Structures are given as C-alpha cells and as structure tokens.
Amino acid sequence: MNAPQTPVMLRVAQKTIHGPSFATLHFDHVLGFKPGQFVMVWIPGLDEKPYTISHHSKTGFAITIEAKGIFSKQAVALEEGALVGFRGPFGNGFDILSSPDIAVVAGGCGMAPLAPLVDALDKKIVFIHGARSKDFLLYPERFDTPRQICTDDGSQGHKGFVTDLLEQAILTRKKENGPPLKMVYACGPEIMMHKIFLVCESFDIPCQVSLERYMRCGFGVCGACVCGHQVVCKDGPVFDSKQLRTMEDFNKTALLKSGKPVGLDQYFSWRCQ
Amino acid sequence: MTLHFLGKTLKNPLVLASGVLGNNKQILERVHENGCGLVTMKSIGPAPRDGHKNPTVIDLGCGMINAVGLPTPGYAHMEEEWQALETRTFPLNASIYGGSVAEYQMVANFVAGKHPDFIEINISCPNSEQHGMIFGVSEQSAFDVVSAVKQVIGDIPLIAKLTPQAPDIAKIAKACEEAGANAICAINTAGPGMVIDIEAKMPILAFKKGGLSGPMIRPIAVRCVYDIFQAVSIPIIGLGGVTTGKDAVEMIMAGASLVGIGSGVRYRGMEIFKKVNQELNAWLCAHDTTLEKIRGAAHGRDAVENKGKAQ
Numbered sequence: 001m002n003a004p005q006t007p008v009m010l011r012v013a014q015k016t017i018h019g020p021s022f023a024t025l026h027f028d029h030v031l032g033f034k035p036g037q038f039v040m041v042w043i044p045g046l047d048e049k050p051y052t053i054s055h056h057s058k059t060g061f062a063i064t065i066e067a068k069g070i071f072s073k074q075a076v077a078l079e080e081g082a083l084v085g086f087r088g089p090f091g092n093g094f095d096i097l098s099s100p101d102i103a104v105v106a107g108g109c110g111m112a113p114l115a116p117l118v119d120a121l122d123k124k125i126v127f128i129h130g131a132r133s134k135d136f137l138l139y140p141e142r143f144d145t146p147r148q149i150c151t152d153d154g155s156q157g158h159k160g161f162v163t164d165l166l167e168q169a170i171l172t173r174k175k176e177n178g179p180p181l182k183m184v185y186a187c188g189p190e191i192m193m194h195k196i197f198l199v200c201e202s203f204d205i206p207c208q209v210s211l212e213r214y215m216r217c218g219f220g221v222c223g224a225c226v227c228g229h230q231v232v233c234k235d236g237p238v239f240d241s242k243q244l245r246t247m248e249d250f251n252k253t254a255l256l257k258s259g260k261p262v263g264l265d266q267y268f269s270w271r272c273q
Numbered sequence: 274m275t276l277h278f279l280g281k282t283l284k285n286p287l288v289l290a291s292g293v294l295g296n297n298k299q300i301l302e303r304v305h306e307n308g309c310g311l312v313t314m315k316s317i318g319p320a321p322r323d324g325h326k327n328p329t330v331i332d333l334g335c336g337m338i339n340a341v342g343l344p345t346p347g348y349a350h351m352e353e354e355w356q357a358l359e360t361r362t363f364p365l366n367a368s369i370y371g372g373s374v375a376e377y378q379m380v381a382n383f384v385a386g387k388h389p390d391f392i393e394i395n396i397s398c399p400n401s402e403q404h405g406m407i408f409g410v411s412e413q414s415a416f417d418v419v420s421a422v423k424q425v426i427g428d429i430p431l432i433a434k435l436t437p438q439a440p441d442i443a444k445i446a447k448a449c450e451e452a453g454a455n456a457i458c459a460i461n462t463a464g465p466g467m468v469i470d471i472e473a474k475m476p477i478l479a480f481k482k483g484g485l486s487g488p489m490i491r492p493i494a495v496r497c498v499y500d501i502f503q504a505v506s507i508p509i510i511g512l513g514g515v516t517t518g519k520d521a522v523e524m525i526m527a528g529a530s531l532v533g534i535g536s537g538v539r540y541r542g543m544e545i546f547k548k549v550n551q552e553l554n555a556w557l558c559a560h561d562t563t564l565e566k567i568r569g570a571a572h573g574r575d576a577v578e579n580k581g582k583a584q
Contacts, residue, residue: 002540004334009472040328044473048327083473087331217330221293221539222341223315229299234542248299257323259296259315260346261353 005219007042007085012078013060019135022109023076024054025084026062033061034093035117036210036238040218042085043078047071050215050233052113053089064112064138068272090218091237094185094208100124101179103169105162105196107131107188111138113210114187118145126169126181130162130188162188163195170203181205190264194251197244209244210237213254214271224255274554276310276564278508278531279430279455281364281390283310286553286564287521287546288458288510290535291316291368291395291434292341294543298357305363308546311531313366316395317384318345318404319376326479331468336487336514337536338466340480343370343401348380355387366391366432369422372404374414378421385426392429394422397436397461399484406461409436412448419452430455432510435497437463437490442497443504450505458510458533459497463490487536488514495527502528502569516540518552525564526571 014026031039033056041063042048049071055062067076078084094117103126106114111129115138118127127147131137134155148165149157158165166184173180184207186196193209200207213225213232220234228247230236235243244250254267262270274285289295289304291313301312324344331338346354348369358365367389371377381392396409396418408414419433433449435442437460446457462484468477476482494513501509511529515521516537524532537545557563 002332002334005332006468006477007328007331007470009470042328042477044470044475047479085470085473085477087328216327216341217332217337217339217539219332219539220542221337221536222330222339223294223296223300224344226294226296226300228297229303231294231300255296256346258321258344258346260321260350261297 005087007040007087009083009085012080012082012084015078015080017076018064018138021067021076021136022064022138023067024062024064025075025078026055026060027084028060030058031056031061031089033089033116035096035120036093036113037089037091038113038218038237039063039086039088040090040215041075042087043071043074044083044085046074048085050218052210054112054115056116064109066109070273087218090233092235094210094238095240096120097183098122099182101182102126103128103166103181103184105166105184105186105188107162107186107192108136109138110186110188110192110210114185115139115142117185118143121145126166128162128165128169130192161195162192163199166196167199170199170205183208185209190251197241197250200241206241207244208238208240211239211250212237214257224257224259226255227253274550274564278311279391281430283364283531285310285550286525286531287311287549288366288512288531288533289313289546290512290533291366291393293535293538297354298361301365302361302363304543304546307543308548308550309534311364311366311391313368313393314389316343316345316368316370316398317348317351317380318343318369319348319371319380321345321347321350328477328479329483331477332539333468333487333489336485336489337539338464338468338478338483338485339462340465340478340483342480343398343404348383358387364390366393368393368395368434370395370398370404374418374421377408377418378425381422382425385429389429391432392422392426393432393434393458394418395434395461397434397438399436399438399462399465399482406436406438409445409461410439412444415445416448416452419449419454423453432456432458434458434461435501436461437493437497443500446501447504450507454507456508456510456530457501457505458512459501460490460494460513462486463493463513486513487539488516490514491520495523498524498527498529499571502572515549516545518549518554518556521549521553522556522567525568528569528572530568
C-alpha cells in the first residue's frame with residue numbers, strides 16, 4: 001500500500017519580508033524536490049493552497065508568498081513558530097538542461113518557482129526579471145547569475161516588458177552569430193508566458209512555462225485544475241512548447257471553484273479576492 | 274472487448290466514476306482515449322456551487338478521504354460545455370444531483386435535452402447536508418426521486434448511484450428498480466470518516482468529515498454489489514476501490530456488468546483504464562472464460578442461471 005499523504009506539520013523557522021507585499025517562510029525540513037514542483041500549503045482553520053518552493057537546500061526549504069487574497073495575506077502575517085501543513089511536492093517540475101545557451105524569464109512573483117531553477121543552471125544564462133516596479137523585484141541580492149531587469153514604470157532597469165528583452169537577446173545572438181538559445185524557461189502572469197511562448201515559436205526555440213490554476217487534490221484526481229486536456233497539478237504545472245501548442249485553454253480559460261470555465265481576467269480577479 | 278449496455282455500445286466494461294476528472298470535454302475525451310469505456314461528468318447541480326474550502330482531498334495511502342462538496346457551475350450555466358459535448362465521439366454519462374425531488378427533476382429535464390447517453394442520479398454524496406445522500410438512505414425517497422426523474426428523461430437510460438450508508442442497500446436498489454431505474458451504480462464513497470491532525474488538533478478536511486474511497490473500501494463495495502445482484506434484475510456498475518484487473522474480476526463475480534474506477538487514478542494514473550483492461554483480458558484468457566460467464570459467479574451457478582438476467 002502507498003504511504004499516506006496527510007499534511008506534514010512544520011513550524012515557521014524564519015520569515016523574511018521583501019518589499020511591500022512579499023514574505024518568504026523558511027522551514028527546517030528536507031524535501032525531495034525538483035525545481036518547478038509545488039506543495040499544498042495548509043494553514044489550519046483557514047484554507048489550503050498550492051505554492052511553489054522558492055528555496056531549497058540540504059537543510060530546509062522555503063515558500064515565497066505575495067499578499068493578494070485572504071489566504072496569502074494571512075500567510076505573510078504568520079510569525080516564526082506558526083504551524084503550517086504541507087502535502088507534496090507535487091507536479092512534474094522543469095526539465096533541466098545544462099547549457100549556458102538558456103534564458104530564464106521571470107515576471108513578478110513568477111520569480112519564486114524559477115529561483116531554485118536558476119540556482120541549478122549555468123551561471124552564464126540569459127536571465128531576465130520583470131516586475132511592476134523596483135519594490136516588486138523579488139530577491140534583489142540572491143543570485144550570482146547576472147540579471148537584466150525591467151519594470152513597467154521604469155523605476156529600475158528597462159522600462160517595458162520582459163518579452164522586449166528576450167527578443168533583444170535572441171536577435172543579438174543572431175546578429176553576432178552566437179549559439180541560438182536551446183531553451184527558455186518562464187513563469188509570470190499567463191499573458192506574459194503566452195507572449196514568451198509566441199516569441200519562442202517565432203524563433204523556433206523550445207520553452208517551458210509554469211501554469212497556475214485553482215487546485216484541490218494536487219495529484220490529478222479531482223480535475224479542478226484542468227487546462228484543456230491537461231491536468232495542471234499532475235501533468236504540469238510545467239508545460240513545454242509541444243504541449244502548449246495543443247492546450248486550447250492556455251491564456252484563455254480557467255475554471256472557477258464551481259468548475260465554471262471563465263476568461264483569465266475573471267479568473268485572476270477572483271483568485272486575488 | 275466491445276459490449277452493449279442498456280442499448281449503447283461501449284468499447285470495454287470500464288467506467289470513470291463521477292467526481293473524478295470529469296470537468297470538461299477534453300479531459301473526458303482523454304480518459305476515454307486512455308481506455309475507459311464510459312466516462313462520467315462531474316455531478317451537475319441545480320445552482321452554482323463552489324464546494325468546500327480546502328483541504329478537500331487527502332490521500333491516506335490505503336485510499337482517499339474527500340469532501341469536495343459537489344461543486345457545480347449549475348445546470349443552466351454550462352452552455353459552452355454542452356455545445357462542446359455535442360460533437361463528442363465517446364459515450365457520456367451525465368451525473369446529476371439536487372436538494373429535493375423537484376430539483377432532481379428540473380436538472381434531469383434540462384440535462385436530458387442535451388442528449389447524454391446515460392443519466393446517473395447521485396443520491397449518495399455524503400459531502401453536503403442538503404444534497405444527495407439523504408435520498409439514498411430511504412427506500413421511499415429513492416423511489417420518489419427515481420420515478421420523478423424517469424418521467425422527464427424519455428429514452429435515456431437512468432442509473433441510480435447508491436451509498437453504502439443505506440441500512441440495506443439491496444432494498445434501496447430494489448426501490449430504484451421498481452421506480453424505473455435501468456441500472457444501479459454502487460457504491461459512492463463510504464463513511465463519512467474523519468482524519469484529525471494531532472499537531473493542529475483539528476480535522477484535516479475543512480468540512481471536517483468526508484467520504485472514503487479507494488482500496489480500503491473495496492470489500493464494502495463488493496458486498497454491496499453482491500447484495501444488490503441478489504435483489505434486482507437490472508445491471509450493476511460495480512465501483513469502489515478497483516485498481517487492478519483482478520479487482521475488476523472480483524467485482525464482476527459479485528454481480529457487476531460494468532466496473533467503475535475513480536480513486537485508482539491516483540495510484541496508477543489515467544492509464545489505469547488501459548492497464549485494468551489488459552489485466553482483465555489476460556485473466557479471462559488465462560481462465561478460458563468471458564465476462565458473461567463470470568458475472569455473478571460468486572453467487573453460485575444456479576443462482577445466476579435462475580436469475581436469467583436480461584443483458
């Protein structure tokens with residue numbers, strides 16, 4: 001018989017606050033984990049939500065939370081010593097290529113799942129990080145890998161979108177007869193990931209993106225998180241170009257808690273309640 | 274292993290349990306492509322409903338406990354889904370629920386107009402105080418709801434899905450048969466049960482209690498199917514804890530015509546349908562027998578022959 005997957009109860013070992021709305025909760029517990037996988041985070045008496053693992057080491061792991069809705073606001077307010085339950089890790093994680101000819105593109109809190117990936121990749125990759133403004137750039141001091149920054153308001157780095165910088169990087173390589181990119185990893189708002197996907201398609205570069213949907217079981221049974229014919233918690237949350245080409249609902253549709261399919265604008269405004 | 278069930282052709286005897294994956298056409302299609310003979314939609318209710326807060330589904334290793342809580346967009350708010358399903362190339366079982374006989378009838382009436390191949394009435398979900406199971410624990414209310422639904426769905430075969438919570442499930446099945454049900458599906462989740470986290474000092478499920486499914490309830494499901502087989506002459510979909518071909522053989526020997534799989538998706542993935550089909554066929558081959566010959570075999574040869582089930 002299989003091992004039970006009831007929540008593993010852990011106490012917050014350390015909390016780091018970043019900027020106006022992010023907090024990272026550290027736990028002294030070793031998880032078998034692949035970058036891009038997620039855990040179901042239970043705050044007893046409140047709710048349980050999927051979060052990606054943002055830090056991973058031989059002694060512990062952490063999750064980074066952006067205060068947006070009822071759950072996440074309470075999660076960032078948790079103090080050291082607070083009890084939190086974890087199920088997982090679940091999902092497939094990124095398929096990791098070891099090469100310098102790779103781009104990682106992060107938008108907003110999409111940096112969280114990509115951070116352990118960046119830790120695992122070559123230090124010479126193209127690393128692009130965008131956010132609303134300077135204050136929303138996660139982990140400003142964390143990486144050895146140099147980062148190209150862009151912000152919507154121009155408060156730091158390029159004023160504009162991550163896709164501008166990615167296209168630029170691809171074109172520069174072409175012009176200088178450099179090696180083409182072998183893979184682009186991206187996480188951020190779905191509309192951003194879709195644009196990255198289209199840019200990659202136009203240059204014939206494979207990509208992997210990490211999707212978000214409302215989840216219940218986390219292990220591919222309940223169907224709450226389906227995106228077209230894919231089950232995001234089990235088949236994903238990371239999907240590659242080949243899969244994305246066949247996913248009708250990518251950048252279009254997501255299910256509400258009732259199971260009703262709606263446009264992404266409606267879905268994300270509900271998710272942030 | 275093509276077979277006929279209530280006038281429809283199914284590619285094999287495996288059924289996707291309601292509440293598992295059946296959220297949209299694409300995923301139902303994928304389950305069918307993965308070897309499932311008949312896929313079931315998530316239960317459709319009378320009004321939009323979110324279901325319960327998480328945690329809603331926990332894997333206990335020996336099976337699962339869940340209190341998802343019957344989420345539904347509501348029957349009248351699924352137009353895109355119905356349109357997509359119109360062009361389906363697979364047989365479809367539409368599961369419905371209500372909070373009163375009138376609600377069941379209203380949902381059934383609407384859903385029948387969308388031409389599913391079967392309508393399954395869920396009178397057995399333990400995860401709502403107002404819906405489902407209360408209709409499946411009394412012979413009278415089971416009879417009332419089945420006859421009310423039967424009146425409005427024309428030729429579409431009606432499957433009554435029952436709960437092991439009933440004091441005597443065979444009597445409920447008999448009442449459903451008398452009210453016009455064309456088949457019985459047994460069983461819905463058992464219990465309800467509860468799992469308490471001793472560190473948090475509270476039940477893990479937000480709804481506190483939840484239905485049990487998976488391997489741990491298989492003996493209950495087999496017993497229910499066995500009892501129902503003796504009480505009715507309509508066919509049975511045997512469901513509860515099946516994860517292997519041999520489990521399916523056991524269910525068929527108890528009296529099932531079709532075999533459902535739900536939680537098994539957790540343990541063997543969506544490919545479980547292909548695998549169970551292969552294992553079932555291999556077993557039948559190795560024993561030089563057929564589905565028809567082993568159906569109800571656990572009741573003894575005479576019992577089956579005397580029954581003369583019209584299938």
